Amino acid sequence: MRVLYFAWVRERIGIEAEDIDLPEGVATVAELAAFLGARGEGYAHAFENPRIVRAALDRRHAKPDTALGAAREIAFFPPMTGG
């Protein structure tokens, strides 16, 4: 699965994107965030407050309990500040 990071999530993790093989037991947005958060210091910093980090699944906003299903791309980012 393609995983993209934006704004301070990207800065803390240190990369813009990566491909990840979903491990067993990771079936929702929140479970993937928890899995990523355990991968190292930068990831832990990015996901230290998982309620703040938002996600989009195949370019649509997704809630933490949304199933990853057959999605090809997921993005994690802070609350948006456009406009």
Add this chain to the structure above:
Amino acid sequence: MFTVRIQAQDFDAATEAAALARGRTDIGAIVTFAGLCRAQDAPGGAPLIALTLEHYPGMAEEEIGRLVEQARARWPLIGATVIHRYGRMVPGDNIVLVVTASAHRAAAFEAAQFLMDWLKTSAPFWKMEERDDGTGWIAAKDEDDEAAERWG
């Protein structure tokens, strides 16, 4: 005509509004809203040097397109143009444009406000600010969420 553009280059609000009305006789109201880069948030605060807007290419267009579809379902719009810039902007620069056209003013006013309120909280853009005392990501504001949610 309904158009969403995500671009680095500047836009001209009057040109975009005129393009929406050109050749038509059914439009009675056009509302044009432009959001600009502001130098100062509070008196006495360190003035802003620049904003850099990061976006999620692809999703930014799609998400704003979905908002335009929602606006069309709620109001009898004849046309709309939404332009959002990305990249580095200095105070006085244009950031975002919403133009709505309808037969009557209420629909055009309300749809423009709806689009701006939702765009601020759901379009995937992030602002990083540069000031004399450093740089940092701007935090989302609760009042922006509340402004969007009042539309139900």
